[in-house]
Amino acid sequence: xxxxxxxxxxxxxxxxxxxxxxxxxxxxxxxxxAGGVLQGLFAPFSLMMVKPQMQSFVEMGADQAKVDEYLTKxxxxxxxxxxxxxILGILLLTGGILILRQRKAASPLLQIWAVLKVVxxxxxxxxxxxxxxxxxxxxxxxxxxxxxxxxxxxxxxxxYAVWVGLAFGFIWLCVLPVFMLIWFNRRKIKNDISNx
Numbered sequence: 001x002x003x004x005x006x007x008x009x010x011x012x013x014x015x016x017x018x019x020x021x022x023x024x025x026x027x028x029x030x031x032x033x034a035g036g037v038l039q040g041l042f043a044p045f046s047l048m049m050v051k052p053q054m055q056s057f058v059e060m061g062a063d064q065a066k067v068d069e070y071l072t073k074x075x076x077x078x079x080x081x082x083x084x085x086x087i088l089g090i091l092l093l094t095g096g097i098l099i100l101r102q103r104k105a106a107s108p109l110l111q112i113w114a115v116l117k118v119v120x121x122x123x124x125x126x127x128x129x130x131x132x133x134x135x136x137x138x139x140x141x142x143x144x145x146x147x148x149x150x151x152x153x154x155x156x157x158x159x160y161a162v163w164v165g166l167a168f169g170f171i172w173l174c175v176l177p178v179f180m181l182i183w184f185n186r187r188k189i190k191n192d193i194s195n196x
Contacts, residue, residue, distance in 0.1 A: 019192055022099050025183070029096025029110065032176060036089025043082035047075055054138065062138045070134045077127055084120050088113060102196045107184045114177035121173040129166045136162070 054067050091113040098106035183189055 021189075021192075022102055026096045026099035028176075029092050029099060031096075033089050033091070033093025033096055036085050036092055038089075040082045040084075040086025040089055043078050043085065047071075047078055050074060054135075057138050066134075067138060070131070070138060073134070074131055077124075077131055081124050081128075084124060088117055088120065091116070104193055104196050107190075107193050110180050111184055114180040117177045118174055122170055125166060125169045125173065129162055132162050132165075 051071060054062075054071060058064050058067050091109065095106050095110040095113055098109060184193075
């Protein structure tokens, strides 16, 4: 007669802790966090591509002083964005690792990340849209689009496109942070975390 094994003690290492959501959400946070860190690292390199393009506008008739002002503001925005996205990426990456390890600190850390992401990301999107407007003005003033009628028509379309892009950019920016805030404030999830 074969003996049945004794029941596992509560808290035994082979007892599953938490639910499947920890793996899924942890991996998502790690992927997006690593992406944020990379975005922060590579943001300044975009300046190398923009400078020659802006110089070509000067050769076509754009004002050099306005181009220099644009490049200065773009440089400041790029470095500020690099620092902000790098820090936000590190927070999200750390939060993802903490979720996978089922540490209670994951919930407050990711909720702080979510609020900062919406606020800082919103500010950066707004500032970048202003820079896009400056770039459009320089492009139109260079005469690269042809006559005054064509320039006016393209300018109107581009103006609407900037605002539509701003709206969709902000909505996309808010998706994961809002999800995190809702998720970690559900009673079931709070109960899961309290058992870690």
